Amino acid sequence: MSNLAMATASSPTPTVQRSPHLGLSIVTAIVNGVQVPVACPAAWCTEKHTIENPRHAEDVDHNSDNVDVYTPNFRTDRDELFAYAHLGQDPYSVDEKTRAAHIRVEDGGGEASYLTPDQGNTFAKNLDAFGSEIRVLAHIARGAEPAAPGHFPWCQPGMCITGDPDEQGDYVDHRGAQSSVSAPQFMQTAEGTLLRARLCSDASTGGGATVSLSGSDSNGTLLTGDELDPVIDELAAFLDQLRVMRLHLKAAKA
Ligand SMILES: [Zn+2]
Ligand SMILES: [Zn+2]
Numbered sequence: 001m002s003n004l005a006m007a008t009a010s011s012p013t014p015t016v017q018r019s020p021h022l023g024l025s026i027v028t029a030i031v032n033g034v035q036v037p038v039a040c041p042a043a044w045c046t047e048k049h050t051i052e053n054p055r056h057a058e059d060v061d062h063n064s065d066n067v068d069v070y071t072p073n074f075r076t077d078r079d080e081l082f083a084y085a086h087l088g089q090d091p092y093s094v095d096e097k098t099r100a101a102h103i104r105v106e107d108g109g110g111e112a113s114y115l116t117p118d119q120g121n122t123f124a125k126n127l128d129a130f131g132s133e134i135r136v137l138a139h140i141a142r143g144a145e146p147a148a149p150g151h152f153p154w155c156q157p158g159m160c161i162t163g164d165p166d167e168q169g170d171y172v173d174h175r176g177a178q179s180s181v182s183a184p185q186f187m188q189t190a191e192g193t194l195l196r197a198r199l200c201s202d203a204s205t206g207g208g209a210t211v212s213l214s215g216s217d218s219n220g221t222l223l224t225g226d227e228l229d230p231v232i233d234e235l236a237a238f239l240d241q242l243r244v245m246r247l248h249l250k251a252a253k254a
Contacts, residue, residue: 023101024091031057039091041101058092063104081108088114128236152176152209154199174201174209189216196220 025042028035029049038060040049045062054060064087070079085105093099103115105123115123147153151160152174159175176199183189196214201207204222211228214220223231 029057029060031055031060041087041089044087044101045089058090062089062091063087083107124240152199152201154209171203173203174199176200183216187216190218 023041023043024039026037027040027042027049029038029040030036030051030053031038032055033053035050036057038049038057040047040060041062044064046065047061047063049060052060066084066086068084069082071082072079083105085103087101088098088104089101090098097116098114101117103117103120103123105113105115145153148155148157150172154176155174156177161173161175163171163173178196178198180196181194183192183194187194194216198212199209200212200222201209208224210222210224212220212222213228213231
């Protein structure tokens, strides 16, 4: 029986011992048919080192599983692979950035980009902005909703309130659809929401469109476009941090 067959038969998963070096572990790999210990970022590396059998230890690849993004295509009626990304690390590389864990992004055609963790965050931000722009394009492509005379395209049918011209003067209280974030169970809030937003326009906005934003205590304010932009940016950053916190919830104490 060859060393490779022995190793495959007797150790289907590499034996992991923690190493003090850079989060790398020493695992068993088969190199040129021989079992050798190699440094591997075993916390995320999903390569099968006891099966691949490269010629040289430097050729042992360390990669995580891919995360993919697909694009639908009505011409082919298929979801097509647009890009994918995974973690990589070459512990024997002469390049410091390649020697550290990094992100490799490849497009559907196989062109690769190599990103440090910070560059990964920058790229994620660019993708978020790209996603927002795609939503804008989709909104434009759908075409403007036909607006009722005297109303905005975003008015909810039947939701706008027309005042009595004799009593309050001639005005219409325009109301758009509401969007809200529900409060988690057992959290005390005024109306069961963390945040609530709605397009509106009335006498207090001078007839212009604004977004009414209110918090969990129901206290709110009216925001113009320029005032809403920083709120959108802060909420996006907050969501990022929530996702990072979610990842940390998986981590055990050292
Ligand atoms: Zn590995
Ligand atoms: Zn209206």
